[in-house]
Amino acid sequence: MRIGELAARAGTTTRTLRYYESRGLLPARRGENGYRTYDEHDLRLLRQIRTLQDFGFDLEETRPFVECLRAGHPEGDSCPASLAVYRRKLGELDSLIDELQAVRAEVGAQLVRAERARDELAAEAEVPGGPEPVCELEGRTR
Numbered sequence: 485m486r487i488g489e490l491a492a493r494a495g496t497t498t499r500t501l502r503y504y505e506s507r508g509l510l511p512a513r514r515g516e517n518g519y520r521t522y523d524e525h526d527l528r529l530l531r532q533i534r535t536l537q538d539f540g541f542d543l544e545e546t547r548p549f550v551e552c553l554r555a556g557h558p559e560g561d562s563c564p565a566s567l568a569v570y571r572r573k574l575g576e577l578d579s580l581i582d583e584l585q586a587v588r589a590e591v592g593a594q595l596v597r598a599e600r601a602r603d604e605l606a607a608e609a610e611v612p613g614g615p616e617p618v619c620e621l622e623g624r625t626r
């Protein structure tokens with residue numbers, strides 16, 4: 485198949501395919517007429533790349549999976565290098581989750597502090613001579 489058909493079947497653009505070719509992820513075969521030619525195996529490589537990118541893998545991280553498929557393995561993630569990328573990615577995700585949980589805890593603590601301060605101001609406002617609650621948004625125009 486030609487590049488346009490491959491792009492359509494893979495759900496991508498010809499520009500993307502040329503980029504993958506320049507990065508060595510997609511073979512650069514040409515027919516007698518000079519046109520790029522591809523087969524079902526190339527479509528499989530592209531689907532592997534796209535799936536991994538959908539999961540957040542960068543393009544270079546897909547290389548071991550592509551090489552595994554090229555080596556004749558039925559799945560691109562059955563080779564040791566692919567498994568190592570999975571392990572590394574899981575470590576990165578675990579770190580990100582830890583960071584997000586820490587940020588969430590901080591935001592939660594700030595919310596509790598802000599609600600407590602609001603409640604204290606409201607209680608003081610009910611005391612004669614206490615401060616009047618003020619809405620910070622009043623008097624502002626858009």
